[in-house]
Amino acid sequence: MSELRLGSAGVSPARRASVGSERLFLAAALAVGLLAALPVLSLAAIALTGGTANWSHLARTVLPRATGTTLALMAGVGVATAVVGTFTAWLVTSFRFPGQRVFAWALVLPLAVPTYIAAYCFNELLHYVGPVQSGLRALFGWTTRSDYWFPDIRSAGGAVLVLSSVLYPYVFLTVRLVFLMQGRKAADVARTLGAGRLRILATVLLPMARPAIAVGVALVLMETVNDIGAVEFLGVQTLTFAVYATWLNRGDLAGATQIALLMLAFILLLLWVERFARRRQRFTAGRSDTVRAGAEQLAGWKGWAAAAACLVPIASGFGVPLAILGGYAFRRPEDFADPQLWRALQNTIVVAGSTALLTVAIGFLVAYGIRLTNARPLRVLSRLAAFGYAVPGTILAMGILVPFAAFDNALDAALRAAFGVSTGLLLSGSGFAIVFACTARFMAMGHGSLDNGFARLSPHLDMASRALGHGPGGTLRRVLLPLMRPALLTAMLLVFVEAAKELSATILLRPFDFDTLATFVYAQASRAAFEDGAIASLLIVATGILPVVVLTRSLARDGRPRAD
Numbered sequence: 001m002s003e004l005r006l007g008s009a010g011v012s013p014a015r016r017a018s019v020g021s022e023r024l025f026l027a028a029a030l031a032v033g034l035l036a037a038l039p040v041l042s043l044a045a046i047a048l049t050g051g052t053a054n055w056s057h058l059a060r061t062v063l064p065r066a067t068g069t070t071l072a073l074m075a076g077v078g079v080a081t082a083v084v085g086t087f088t089a090w091l092v093t094s095f096r097f098p099g100q101r102v103f104a105w106a107l108v109l110p111l112a113v114p115t116y117i118a119a120y121c122f123n124e125l126l127h128y129v130g131p132v133q134s135g136l137r138a139l140f141g142w143t144t145r146s147d148y149w150f151p152d153i154r155s156a157g158g159a160v161l162v163l164s165s166v167l168y169p170y171v172f173l174t175v176r177l178v179f180l181m182q183g184r185k186a187a188d189v190a191r192t193l194g195a196g197r198l199r200i201l202a203t204v205l206l207p208m209a210r211p212a213i214a215v216g217v218a219l220v221l222m223e224t225v226n227d228i229g230a231v232e233f234l235g236v237q238t239l240t241f242a243v244y245a246t247w248l249n250r251g252d253l254a255g256a257t258q259i260a261l262l263m264l265a266f267i268l269l270l271l272w273v274e275r276f277a278r279r280r281q282r283f284t285a286g287r288s289d290t291v292r293a294g295a296e297q298l299a300g301w302k303g304w305a306a307a308a309a310c311l312v313p314i315a316s317g318f319g320v321p322l323a324i325l326g327g328y329a330f331r332r333p334e335d336f337a338d339p340q341l342w343r344a345l346q347n348t349i350v351v352a353g354s355t356a357l358l359t360v361a362i363g364f365l366v367a368y369g370i371r372l373t374n375a376r377p378l379r380v381l382s383r384l385a386a387f388g389y390a391v392p393g394t395i396l397a398m399g400i401l402v403p404f405a406a407f408d409n410a411l412d413a414a415l416r417a418a419f420g421v422s423t424g425l426l427l428s429g430s431g432f433a434i435v436f437a438c439t440a441r442f443m444a445m446g447h448g449s450l451d452n453g454f455a456r457l458s459p460h461l462d463m464a465s466r467a468l469g470h471g472p473g474g475t476l477r478r479v480l481l482p483l484m485r486p487a488l489l490t491a492m493l494l495v496f497v498e499a500a501k502e503l504s505a506t507i508l509l510r511p512f513d514f515d516t517l518a519t520f521v522y523a524q525a526s527r528a529a530f531e532d533g534a535i536a537s538l539l540i541v542a543t544g545i546l547p548v549v550v551l552t553r554s555l556a557r558d559g560r561p562r563a564d
Helices: 011-049 055-061 061-095 100-106 115-126 131-140 156-182 186-194 197-226 229-233 239-247 253-277 299-330 333-337 341-371 376-390 392-417 431-441 442-456 459-466 474-481 487-499 504-509 517-526 530-558
Strands: none
Touching: 011 253, 011 392, 011 431, 055 061, 061 100, 061 115, 061 156, 061 197, 061 239, 061 299, 061 392, 061 442, 100 530, 115 131, 115 156, 115 229, 115 299, 115 333, 115 517, 115 530, 156 197, 156 299, 197 239, 229 239, 239 253, 239 474, 253 392, 299 333, 299 530, 333 341, 333 376, 333 442, 341 431, 341 442, 341 517, 341 530, 376 442, 392 431, 392 517, 431 442, 431 487, 431 504, 442 487, 459 474, 474 487, 487 517, 487 530, 517 530
16 A cells, blocks of 8 residues: 555656555445444444433342343353254265255254244244143143143243354354364374364364354344344343333333444443454365265164254244144135235345345445455444444434434424425335444444455455556446355355344334335234244245255355366
């Protein structure tokens, strides 16, 4: 960047054009980064408007219990998802056993199931009159609840089970990609030195995969902290529940926002501690040789045990919801003709698709701007924009609604005074507000995938392209963009699936008579008629299945050996 300081006389026309392109990319990236960070900045402004009058009461009565419950829930879900996601990723990438190729993509299917739907389904399966307890009473002759003990699904332990069942694919995806990309060389060397399977996993593969495990668990923990539908239904009072109670029951939006920002600070502290702990660790991923090419065959009972270990999380996170929802849908085929249901499906696809495109476009522009200029303001904005993922959806929606409503009111007042024309609610009363909220909510996911994709591309590619006379735009179009297609597809599909499931922000920001599948299901469940929303729940799952399968297949292709 030293050439940027030279006078125009010492710089060639091509270099001046390149510098101009870099500045243009930087300006555009800063603009969209600031726009994506707007909800977080708005939340900070709202939090500063509140006083501390309610803090003493909250600190005595609400926050200690809610904080303890949240920490316990995070610990349980974090450990469970890390173990299940890492172990299953190791099995499907390092060994061959019955059903291994099917499990490689089926293990991602629970990602298509929203946590609130999973909670409804587990409750239907495990409550007192559900099929499990009814079957036990019939089998052993028990007649009342006092005759036996059965764990209560509506508890903190039940919440750990439900959330872990559907969130472990975050860890599975990130760890499996590392196992696919780092090849078999390190494991083969360890094997030649006499190390066994578990020792290789513990001393070679896990240290290499630690950053990926941390990323996956961080996403899981943010989803756990942000969840309101499942924990509310299961009766678990977390900090997020305290945020909603402070806002809705006490009418204290500023206090609720302050609690939400404390949650955000806690998440950021966890991420900083993990990065600080591995600050001196460096691993180089070799070519994908691939894991499948050198995978070890598990014969006999070991192969079937590996298959069972992969089948259990699939059955828990995907099989149980599918069976419960399918049973309700089979008994109510007339619900398929409900026009409101199909309008909700159309709205869901439009919102999720628009969110995926907007998020990936912003994330790509910011990530390339950082690669091109390494400007500190842009790096700060990118991190600030990613904070939205750690803020509860409803509070984030308020961070959008306040500035959007202010803009709408100011524009309407100005046009009324000048021309006598009323514009109404252009931003806050339209579907754009939902798309913008989902974009801010999932910017961390989209930008993180793209930033990791750029990190895998050597900077020498840019230098070689510049040496051949291509500017930043030409380098991006001809060299980097084709190589970034897997990362782009990954980011787009992940954001699409998550946006299709988003509930809390959509409820607050949706226009009148505008339903997505998530709000349709919530409306039915809120009046104790979850079976009426079974088909809509199945459609949410189906909407997410195809992107999940495509994503898994793209990762598998990324890990296949390439012919020289």
